[in-house]
Amino acid sequence: MAREAGVQPASPIIKRLLEALLDDLHGVDKDQRNASPEADIYNEGGAIRASFLQTISDALDRRDAAALKREIEDLHQSEMGDLIEALQPDQRSDLVTLLGADFDFTALTEVDDNIRAEIVDAMPNEQIAQAVQELDSDDAVYILEDLDEEDQEAILAQLPFTERVRLRRSLDYPEETAGRRMQTEFVAVPAFWSVGQTIDYMREDGNLPERFSQIFVIDPTFKLLGAVDLDQVLRSKRGVRIEEVMHETRHAIPATMDQEEAAREFEQYDLLSAAVVDENERLVGVLTIDDVVDVIQQEAEEDLLRMGGVGDEELSDSVRDTSRSRVPWLLVNLVTAFLAASVINLFEGTIEQIVALAVLMPIVAGMGGNAASQTMTVTVRALATRDLDIYNAGRIIRREMGVGLINGILFAVLIGCVAGFWFGDINIGGVIAAAMVINMFAAALGGILIPLLLDKVGADPAVSSSVFVTAVTDIVGFFAFLGLATWWFGLA
Amino acid sequence: MAREAGVQPASPIIKRLLEALLDDLHGVDKDQRNASPEADIYNEGGAIRASFLQTISDALDRRDAAALKREIEDLHQSEMGDLIEALQPDQRSDLVTLLGADFDFTALTEVDDNIRAEIVDAMPNEQIAQAVQELDSDDAVYILEDLDEEDQEAILAQLPFTERVRLRRSLDYPEETAGRRMQTEFVAVPAFWSVGQTIDYMREDGNLPERFSQIFVIDPTFKLLGAVDLDQVLRSKRGVRIEEVMHETRHAIPATMDQEEAAREFEQYDLLSAAVVDENERLVGVLTIDDVVDVIQQEAEEDLLRMGGVGDEELSDSVRDTSRSRVPWLLVNLVTAFLAASVINLFEGTIEQIVALAVLMPIVAGMGGNAASQTMTVTVRALATRDLDIYNAGRIIRREMGVGLINGILFAVLIGCVAGFWFGDINIGGVIAAAMVINMFAAALGGILIPLLLDKVGADPAVSSSVFVTAVTDIVGFFAFLGLATWWFGLA
Structure with missing residues (x-):
């Protein structure tokens, strides 16, 4: 018997009410909106398209991993997050199990806290440890910080030494600080290097962070001296020394600064990324605008909810x-x-x-x-x-x-x-x-x-x-x- | 007689009420917060420090342009905006007049609509035209769009041809669309160029935008083919062709898209900048994350205000x-x-x-x-x-x-x-x-x-x-x- 996939099982009255209420609210397709050739997975109302959800549900029912991978391989992490939220609770763990190593853990940073907890709790610590290694440190911390201490320790113990030290350092900073949100992968070079040397280093090093928009300049003790924007590097001749093109980082963020305060710095000074420093002014990470955008959204939301007499509620709360x-x-x-x-x-x-x-x-x-x-x-x-x-x-x-x-x-x-x-x-x-x-x-x-x-x-x-x-x-x-x-x- | 600068003239009762209410609310200094050597112009509460405001007021009273310039030359545009808002209305125009050509018009994009209108209306169109030429196109549009059509035309008529065409194109898009918020300065290269050629072009060309994080790839008719992030360029060998490192731009923004919709794209896909295209898929500008952050803030604010039964009010409204x-x-x-x-x-x-x-x-x-x-x-x-x-x-x-x-x-x-x-x-x-x-x-x-x-x-x-x-x-x-x-x- 084919299950009515993707639609919440609801009592008939509620269901009819719902249909009357919502049928065309989120029903219209928006094919004209996105110029990209691939089909948009969202409909006009911004919800996951029912036909797409049906395809995924069918693949899950058939336990057809190949079909599933084909459907989701082009999805952005946030699209994957929306898909997970649209699925039934039992389908969510099926999805993660079926995809195995192909499941991109970053999608978990895009779902409600309760849904993330549900999925992560159902997974063995070994699998989480495996997955966490492939994440940027800020995403790894985001997933680890909600686990109870015991699981956290068990997972950290299975990580390579450097990785473990990095993540533990982030986790040691208090919640909602810049230290928790920062990425510990960054590009830093000494001030006496030339632009040419710097470019060569970046061409050679396979360990660079996935995306970056600034190069930091440090002394041998990792003290932050300044930063160079990438466009500045590209505009300069190979022979120019980094210290000549670097600018002082007026807006280095202390790792213990509240994330809301850090977001305000970004807003006020139109920053794209900022160095995060420890109490000795040593560079420990980088905070990027995409994380800050999330913080801004979250803070605005908190104000609205509080004025309405609601605390830190999530839609998935019981x-x-x-x-x-x-x-x-x-x-x-x-x-x-x-x-x-x-x-x-x-x-x-x-x-x-x-x-x-x-x-x-x-x-x-x-x-x-x-x-x-x-x-x-x-x-x-x-x-x-x-x-x-x-x-x-x-x-x-x-x-x-x-x-x-x-x-x-x-x-x-x-x-x-x-x-x-x-x-x-x-x-x-x-x-x-x-x-x-x-x-x-x-x-x-x-x-x-x-x-x-x-x-x-x-x-x-x-x-x-x-x-x-x-x-x-x-x-x-x-x-x-x-x-x-x-x-x-x-x-x- | 020394005027009590920077504090609103208020009736004695209100003033005492105010003092009782606010004295230590915004009074504590936050010297420890910012590690930068220069004095912070803000106090703990985030308001302009009274001593700094006094210095500026004194300089204005003495009409001492040199002292004024010395004080403000290191200010960021947003700091300058906060300073302008903290001044008395008559001091604001004094400031602009005294600074003359040294007044950075971008500061006007950081103040309340009414205050901007007040300052701009008091200036001759010639001076505005002069200043507008030095702005990025998005800032110029931001200032021009609120003027009445007559003034707008008068100012545009005094601009060089290219500049005029660019600004008019932006202004022709409806209010609150991506076309209004985009910057028309961008870096675009043909797909057949090599990474080396591209770097050389950037080293040579003096006309590059002030900041950029992406290079767009276009065909001879300006049709958008893709984009390359700067870190990608820096990681690649000089001989590599641009088309090999470029990625398809799945998230090109139509110029007529509502700014709120565009902001959602940025949020969902963690974009730093995105190409803006016209109805023929031709590249016309670039939308950057800092503008989008403002839009996100504004939209969150609108929701909050509307729920409280207030429309598009500004603090400076009468x-x-x-x-x-x-x-x-x-x-x-x-x-x-x-x-x-x-x-x-x-x-x-x-x-x-x-x-x-x-x-x-x-x-x-x-x-x-x-x-x-x-x-x-x-x-x-x-x-x-x-x-x-x-x-x-x-x-x-x-x-x-x-x-x-x-x-x-x-x-x-x-x-x-x-x-x-x-x-x-x-x-x-x-x-x-x-x-x-x-x-x-x-x-x-x-x-x-x-x-x-x-x-x-x-x-x-x-x-x-x-x-x-x-x-x-x-x-x-x-x-x-x-x-x-x-x-x-x-x-x-």
Whole structure:
């Protein structure tokens, strides 16, 4: 019986829902897009083409290694990664087993953490050790760092001495530092060499890294003296000495520097690669822009997720892990929700007499919350990119107060009129209008001052701003509206 | 009288507030960070060091061009950009005027749009034309594209023919395409040349681009045949022919491709640079990773801002522009707020009799909103990175429903107990618990299905998801809670 390959087994209802939802979302082919002659493995939506997945599934079912190799031999590592993610869990290990030595381990650097762990855990340490030797050191470290220490040691023990020392040095640096992300393969020459000598050396040496864009210049103790870009080498006559064309490396990255900080250096100075040095200024590796692009993506993603109250989630996380990781945030919000409720409770008597207030009060709180989240988003982002600093904070705070006041008045008039007509009472319209102005102004202040304060005390404003800001707009909103009403209608 | 340079003139209250808030936030020096001998112009917080800004301000006040040039001559374009942003508006034009021909226009590609417009608008077209000639074409286009057509034409008319044709070609491509971002300076050689010939050509030609990492291979009609990485050239013997070492360029970028799409190609295939071709497959330019890094940053930022209900705002926007750009979002939210209010209004009679319901109802709606925003954030991000597709959507939808149910039950028990004790009524606890389960489940469904549906119909889920999702959790929350209470207490 042919299995319905590549489509998640799903209960009929969910499946039908899914089909209705997604059929043409990712269905259209994009043959016109890529000019390359070979068939594109992606469809218009950027998902793996169903026909390609079917071919792979069929080959896996038939355990036809030859056909499988033919299909995947031209795939880039990231395409291979996408393919692995699109397969069923049991198909993934079949694929790795069937391909054997032909499986390119770099593809594992392109898949979700959980999927990588699943595949690697199922493999014998010997096979991992074998595969790791063929990887660039940064990719090897990326795969090894997630293993538990025991497996790590077992694998390292099976590697040749130099390889082992290199990888262990990288692994000794703390997580998320430049030392973990660097490649320990690089080209370094002494300053007194000529351009001709350097070119000859590169023509002869079979051990060069796969790709490089800079040559580093070192002294006999491996201290970094400078660097030469390859185009500079190509432009210079053979007789010119390296020290004449090298430039000082102003942006050498300490191995212990946080990867995010290192990424910022790359961005600011448009670097393609940078030397990584140890605490004695000795060259230990090179960090390249492609790794940095991943870091930039990851950091931007983290900010977005944190603002939405989600931690370091992956799409492949289980229900239990996901549920558990989201609870703390909801708990914090629960506390502020009860705080807001107790503000309402203060005015129980007022609400009992004018129920319209209960109907309208969520509008005041909600609009304040939305306005505050606009200000907060801009502030958090500007803090993350370091665009907000002491030189413009004053101006931005004043701008936000201005915007809060203007939009507050605007929406006060609007909401006041609608509410006044709805309940046929101009007093209710007036009260809600006044409360709106107050809450929109509080929203603007909270939206900018809370992230600034959190940043100042060293907390991550992306994580915690929104809970405080919502607390402010809820509490101020309910208090202003119900308090004003109590006073105006003389119900206190 | 010495002016307090570099600090925004602010009213005393704001200023003291600011100082209290920010004094040590950006105050600590980071001398230890950068190993380079020259003084770092940034402090620990990444803002321009106040002492450096003071030096520049003093030089500007004295109109001392020599001192100014000495201070800034070693600055990188991005450092210069940060300096310009830290200066007062009137100081910015002083700086450009004083520096005259020594002002490096590339710094303008590193500042906010409004600040760039301000500076460029104040300059005579002749001076801009002069400066533009010295820029790489991509930087020139970046500055020219924001000018109005009249100025653009006036400046282009003053350029030498080749330059003018090149820039106009870039400007003719639509905004935000690869054609706009590409550099028209590149190195291209015929396939029959030898490596030696190629190296000699590069040694001789004074017109090479400032930096390059690839040599393109073309036929006599400029059709792209392939590319050679510089390290490949350096590794090969002089006699080897270029066609033997070149590789096919699988990832040539059509000039009309959206820049975001192009950035995705770079990310997926770890490209450092890519050929840009016109509709006839002719090489017209090169796109480099440093431009792409900016695009990636920008796109990630746009998603974050849109989810927060903010459009393409810049920090330098005025109060009026900011206020105006945020109104539409607030208006849309207002409509849903009134919808939710009218749901509450249905149960006016119930609330009149049990005021505790009015106190508790924002908790049900608010917790649902938070849970939904967690799910929605994950979904929107996964859609943006194309990690969510037909192969895992079913699993993710089921996961979110599971998480919604589990967390719903968890918080139902918790909130039910607290509410029951608070109002001394187990019935109220039971009703709110039941409403919580319903709303958290609705939140999970809304949080994932709404972004998926919006994506399907071609709307940007980052922009519009949150308004619909909030509408769902508010309406379902109020309806479930008040409806259940009405039925349970027999108040209908």
